[in-house]
Amino acid sequence: MLLNKRKNSLTELLNSEEDARKKTVWLHASSVGELDQARALAAEIKKQNPSLFIIQSVYSDSVTDKQRIDPNFDRSFILPLDFPFAYDSVFKKFKPEKLIILAWDTWPNLLKTAYKYDCKSYLACASLSSGSGRKKGFVHSLTKASFQYLEGIYPSHPIMVDEFKTLASGHKIETLGDTRFESVLNRIESGTPPERFQTFLKKYKTEIESRKPILLGSTYSQCESYFLDFISHWSEENHPLPTFWIFPHKWEENRMKSFRSKLESITTVKTFSELTDKNSEYPKIVLVDELGILAFAYQFAKFAYVGGAFHHRVHNTIEPAAFGLTLVTGPKISNAPEAIVMQKLGGLAVCNDKKEYIDAFEKLILNPNLAKELGAKNRNFVLENKGASEKIYSRVFSNDPN
Secondary structure, three states, X not given: OHHHHHHHHHHHHHHOOOOOOOOEEEEEEOXXXXXXXXXXXXXXXXXXXXXXXXXXXXXXXXXXOOOOOOOOOOEEEEOOOOOOOOOHHHHHHHOOOEEEEEOOOOOHHHHHHHHHOOOEEEEEEEOOOOOOHHHOHHHHHHHHHHHOOEEEEEEOOHHHHHHHHOOOOHHHEOOOOOOHHXXXXXXXXXXXXXXXXXXXXXXXXXXXXXXXXXXXXXXXXXXXXXXXXXXXXXXXXXXXXXXXXEEEOOOOHHHHHHHHHHHHOOOOEEEHHHHHHOOOOOOOEEEOOOOOOHHHHHHHOOOEEEOOOOOOOOOOOHHHHHOOOOEEEOOOOOOOHHHHHHHHHOOEEEOOOHHHHHHHHHHHHHOHHHHHHHHHHHHHHHHHOOOHHHHHHHHHOOOOOO
């Protein structure tokens, strides 16, 4: 079914009416996170040169048709599988002069074909962890061979530069930042919190201000199990149990019913809906059973746990970092260069097991000044990346006439 989807998407692209513009740029994003990077870069490209025609591709089947829609994408499609002649038809029809790949998805045949058609290729917002499979064995050799076709490699942070030096010539590598930060900041700055969340904030204004919560975002069953162990062993004698807002990744009735029952044997618990719709006393734990609130809730927290990294991959760490929060998460962060950098800066604690999870929570709760200090590093890191789109545009198009 997925193969048919790829084939149909390519057919639709090739059958689309050709636009007679001066130049075409091809942006490629592997998945949803990289698509955010592509959005910010596309907006800058159109701002600087509205006549440029942008075709945009994704690879992951997790990206929905709706997510691929953007006013700055003139055409959007799903990338074919990386066979030697898979891309010839795209290059022949659109004749792109630039191929900009976001983050890491450097398919060998795609880069080789771009070179064959005199299309200059770049890797922007580039990310590579020290434990990446691209640096091991045969894949290392294949990646190195592919990178020879790149005109420039632009890591998202200076920490990443040395990782790329084993794969490419140093003169190609230049740190220009990560455009995804701009997408996230724009959403935060221009977005409006849901009305029900605003009602909740007004109703419990005094309680929230006097007892800032610790926020757990995108929790799975394993995260919730570790959290139960943490509060079960908390000693009120040394420090009162803080307030927590918990945002489950999915609200599964049976799982949440069991989780709530176990929490209630320890402390007071209410759902967001109950607190918003009824006259309820503010509890120690708020279970958030409504969508669209998490990104706006971070600004009220002391620090945050970001889920996904004990399960498959860490969820969005940029949103809480933008509000100056220290972060705690699990071990699977290789998909998120921003999380890797925050860990190296000290603003993100990576926990490999339950003991490390509990230790991280205790340390930040008992040392609020430390939490503020490390959170400030995250905030500065986010702000440093503002303007990445403009830097990348200037470097890639610096010698091009309008």
